[in-house]
Amino acid sequence: xxxxxxxxxxxxxxxxxxxxxxxxxxxxxxxxxxxxxxxxxxxxxxxxxxxxxxxxxxxxxxxxxxxxxxxxxxxxxxxxxxxxxxxxxxxxxxxxxxx
Amino acid sequence: xxxxxxxxxxxxxxxxxxxxxxxxxxxxxxxxxxxxxxxxxxxxxxxxxxxxxxxxxxxxxxxxxxxxxxxxxxxxxxxxxxxxxxxxxxxxxxxxxxxxxxxxxxxxxxxxxxxxxxxxxxxxxxxxxxxxxxxxxx
Numbered sequence: 001x002x003x004x005x006x007x008x009x010x011x012x013x014x015x016x017x018x019x020x021x022x023x024x025x026x027x028x029x030x031x032x033x034x035x036x037x038x039x040x041x042x043x044x045x046x047x048x049x050x051x052x053x054x055x056x057x058x059x060x061x062x063x064x065x066x067x068x069x070x071x072x073x074x075x076x077x078x079x080x081x082x083x084x085x086x087x088x089x090x091x092x093x094x095x096x097x098x099x
Numbered sequence: 100x101x102x103x104x105x106x107x108x109x110x111x112x113x114x115x116x117x118x119x120x121x122x123x124x125x126x127x128x129x130x131x132x133x134x135x136x137x138x139x140x141x142x143x144x145x146x147x148x149x150x151x152x153x154x155x156x157x158x159x160x161x162x163x164x165x166x167x168x169x170x171x172x173x174x175x176x177x178x179x180x181x182x183x184x185x186x187x188x189x190x191x192x193x194x195x196x197x198x199x200x201x202x203x204x205x206x207x208x209x210x211x212x213x214x215x216x217x218x219x220x221x222x223x224x225x226x227x228x229x230x231x232x233x234x235x236x237x
Contacts, residue, residue, distance in 0.1 A: 005158070008110045012151070015117040019124035026127050026136075034133050034192040041184055042127060042140035045177060046120055049148040052155040052170070053113070061165055067152070068173045071180070078184040086191035 009057050016050045037081045044074030105161050112154030119147030132200040133192050141185035149174045201230050 023046065026039045048067045055063035083090050126139025156170040193208060204227060 002162075005106060005109060008113050012113045012117040015121050019120045022124035022128050032133060032192070032197050034188060034195070034197055035136060038133070038137050038140050038185075038188055039127055041181075041188070042123060042144045045144045045148050045181065046123075048173065048177070049116060049120060049151040052152050056155055056158055061159055061163065061167060064155075064159075064167050064169055068169050068176065071173055071176050075176075075180040075184055079187055082184070082187040082191040086194050 006057070009053055013050070013053050013057065016046060016053060020046055020050070033085060037078065037085070041074060041078045044070055044077075105157065109154050109158050109161075112150050112157065116147045116149070116151030116154060119143050119150065121147075123147060133197050134189060134199055137185055137189055137192075141181050145177055145181040148177060201233070202227070 020043060023039050023043045027036050027043070030036045030039060048070050051063055051067055051070070055061060080090050120143070123139055123143035126143060127136055130136045130139055152170050152174050156167060159170075160166050199206065
């Protein structure tokens with residue numbers, strides 16, 4: 001039974017790796033900067049699943065802490081890039097008197 | 100018997116998660132403009148990784164007797180944060196004048212913000228014909 005799960009995990013890791021390769025293609029080629037940010041966001045989300053699969057393949061639960069961290073960092077990076085690309089600033093200090 | 104059910108559940112979750120992630124990657128590569136790519140990248144990859152992490156959770160809960168709540172928390176976090184991030188990026192792309200695909204019929208946000216002409220069915224059909232002619236010319 002564990003043998004069967006090992007095969008499934010390896011197949012899933014291969015599929016995830018191909019998905020990440022495709023996303024890297026779009027990051028390099030993407031016509032606008034927004035495409036790159038979107039694809040990097042999806043890449044981070046995919047990386048979370050990849051780490052879960054790798055921790056299953058190595059049979060340790062120490063790597064599971066990293067998943068949550070990568071999710072948070074990816075989310076904050078996406079928001080920072082979105083605000084920077086829209087306005088040129090990330091943290092607005094003069095929120096009270098802007099028009 | 101229980102083990103067979105648990106193992107097939109884990110395999111189902113992992114393979115379905117890998118499938119949805121692959122669909123997300125194909126959508127990111129193949130779709131024509133930024134907004135449709137955003138549609139693929141945020142929804143499909145969220146579902147794929149959610150299913151994969153649930154499979155990993157079941158595996159560790161059954162085989163190592165280690166209920167790791169961080170995984171469920173991570174799934175919940177992705178399901179909350181991915182739509183927010185996608186919405187922010189779409190808004191930022193629209194305000195930085197990223198053009199939608201040329202066959203786009205109705206652009207409601209542009210119509211509402213600029214207050215330009217109300218797009219009826221007639222003008223939409225004209226626009227489609229124009230862009231089709233343009234594609235034929237190219």
